[in-house]
Amino acid sequence: xxxxxxxxxxxxxxxxxxKQRILYASAELFRRRGYSGTGLKQISQASHAPFxxxxxxxxxxxxxxxxxxxxxxxxxxRVLVESVFDxxxxxxxxxxxxxxGAAETVRVTDxxxxxxxxxxxxxxxxxxxxxxxxxxxxxESWIVSATARFTAAGFPKRRARELAxxxxxxxxxxxxxxxxxxxxxxxxxxxxxxxxTVERELAALPRRS
Amino acid sequence: xxxxxxxxxxxxxxxxxxKQRILYASAELFRRRGYSGTGLKQISQASHAPFxxxxxxxxxxxxxxxxxxxxxxxxxxRVLVESVFDxxxxxxxxxxxxxxGAAETVRVTDxxxxxxxxxxxxxxxxxxxxxxxxxxxxxESWIVSATARFTAAGFPKRRARELAxxxxxxxxxxxxxxxxxxxxxxxxxxxxxxxxTVERELAALPRRS
DNA sequence: GTCTATAGAAGGATAGAC
DNA sequence: GTCTATCCTTCTATAGAC
Numbered sequence: 001x002x003x004x005x006x007x008x009x010x011x012x013x014x015x016x017x018x019k020q021r022i023l024y025a026s027a028e029l030f031r032r033r034g035y036s037g038t039g040l041k042q043i044s045q046a047s048h049a050p051f052x053x054x055x056x057x058x059x060x061x062x063x064x065x066x067x068x069x070x071x072x073x074x075x076x077x078r079v080l081v082e083s084v085f086d087x088x089x090x091x092x093x094x095x096x097x098x099x100x101g102a103a104e105t106v107r108v109t110d111x112x113x114x115x116x117x118x119x120x121x122x123x124x125x126x127x128x129x130x131x132x133x134x135x136x137x138x139x140e141s142w143i144v145s146a147t148a149r150f151t152a153a154g155f156p157k158r159r160a161r162e163l164a165x166x167x168x169x170x171x172x173x174x175x176x177x178x179x180x181x182x183x184x185x186x187x188x189x190x191x192x193x194x195x196x197t198v199e200r201e202l203a204a205l206p207r208r209s
Numbered sequence: 210x211x212x213x214x215x216x217x218x219x220x221x222x223x224x225x226x227x228k229q230r231i232l233y234a235s236a237e238l239f240r241r242r243g244y245s246g247t248g249l250k251q252i253s254q255a256s257h258a259p260f261x262x263x264x265x266x267x268x269x270x271x272x273x274x275x276x277x278x279x280x281x282x283x284x285x286x287r288v289l290v291e292s293v294f295d296x297x298x299x300x301x302x303x304x305x306x307x308x309x310g311a312a313e314t315v316r317v318t319d320x321x322x323x324x325x326x327x328x329x330x331x332x333x334x335x336x337x338x339x340x341x342x343x344x345x346x347x348x349e350s351w352i353v354s355a356t357a358r359f360t361a362a363g364f365p366k367r368r369a370r371e372l373a374x375x376x377x378x379x380x381x382x383x384x385x386x387x388x389x390x391x392x393x394x395x396x397x398x399x400x401x402x403x404x405x406t407v408e409r410e411l412a413a414l415p416r417r418s
Numbered sequence: 419g420t421c422t423a424t425a426g427a428a429g430g431a432t433a434g435a436c
Numbered sequence: 437g438t439c440t441a442t443c444c445t446t447c448t449a450t451a452g453a454c
Contacts, residue, residue: 018419034332037245039447050421052450057419061449112335121389122328123243126321135389165386165395166402170375173382177374180330180344186374193375197406227437248429259439261432266437270431 019057021047026069031116035066035123035131066120067134073116074138078145091153092199095167099191102171103184111182118172142168150198154205163198170194228266230256235278240325244275244332244340275329276343282325283347287354300362301408304376308400311380312393320391327381351377359407363414372407379403 150160359369
């Protein structure tokens with residue numbers, strides 16, 4: 001599967017528009033050092049963009065940049081996870097593949113990368129309503145996306161959304177543990193546990209006509 | 210149950226030793242504004258301690274203070290969760306009570322408080338080895354604590370630890386979602402999902418002699 | 419739209435009087 | 437142990453030349 005990182009999208013090549021370079025570099029820095037822990041000068045340097053360009057492309061300053069990073073990263077990961085699901089024969093193996101893919105990614109990046117949405121969500125949920133709302137919107141879009149998978153597999157809508165919530169919760173939480181402990185076991189175990197639940201409930205579902 | 214917050218432990222009363230006031234105020238600020246997002250001058254102000262006292266009690270500066278906050282908060286929450294478990298008649302209702310208690314807490318604090326350990330873990334796991342190690346130690350202590358509960362209920366040690374990992378992952382992840390979305394559903398759903406898994410596996414366990 | 423320079427505030431840290 | 441004053445760096449943001 002594709003690696004769950006945006007690293008390869010932050011080149012110094014002039015072919016990539018300045019605004020995109022800034023966005024990608026910001027996402028990389030935010031997910032590793034946090035939102036508060038990342039300075040605009042660092043972003044300017046990492047994106048090979050002069051400092052003034054940041055305020056040209058993001059007149060709202062760091063906050064606007066943060067919001068754009070959240071929303072773009074959210075979209076990126078939603079598409080990525082959907083592609084992982086699409087590459088699997090059924091829902092249960094799809095769930096396993098998502099967690100195993102995440103485990104592989106954190107291992108390959110030497111436990112450097114976290115989910116930028118979760119990092120910012122934890123940091124600013126209490127203090128910055130604009131960014132909090134952006135993270136909430138992203139989580140909701142992920143939930144809607146996953147819920148559709150579960151309903152398509154036969155779950156009633158209500159239960160499908162609950163399982164989507166449980167999936168994303170487990171994934172984000174296991175990410176935190178795996179990175180802190182430098183051990184991917186939390187991710188693989190969380191994935192298998194949830195996959196087992198889905199499999200069992202799926203088998204107990206009444207047959208569709 | 211007791212509220213999952215240290216708020217009440219950060220009084221201005223001179224009866225509380227300065228060092229403790231600093232620790233409590235730091236924990237409060239870190240969990241709401243993050244580690245990088247909290248300044249030492251803020252801590253000095255919130256703890257009603259002169260700035261110099263910070264470096265008197267924590268010669269290692271912000272990093273030492275951060276480590277102490279992680280380890281003390283970790284111990285605090287471990288004891289708190291154990292007391293919740295002890296107040297329930299069995300393991301399954303204990304699991305539910307922990308998640309429901311967490312949901313109640315975030316609701317009561319108006320979604321202000323996160324888990325300080327998770328916040329710092331996400332922020333600094335890649336950039337500060339000392340703090341990363343402290344968060345890893347805390348997570349490990351939680352896992353050990355939860356594993357003991359599961360083994361006592363009859364699970365084999367290997368599976369007990371897996372369930373402990375799944376529990377803490379789900380709890381931390383649901384915390385992130387609940388706070389960002391200002392909705393405790395993620396916590397209650399994650400708790401119920403995990404409790405169901407535990408209940409089912411418990412029933413399938415061979416009877417103990 | 420690119421880039422430099424700098425303002426003004428806040429950051430962590432230290433020295434030293436009391 | 438308490439508290440004030442200050443140092444130097446870094447932060448976000450802005451002004452303005454090109």
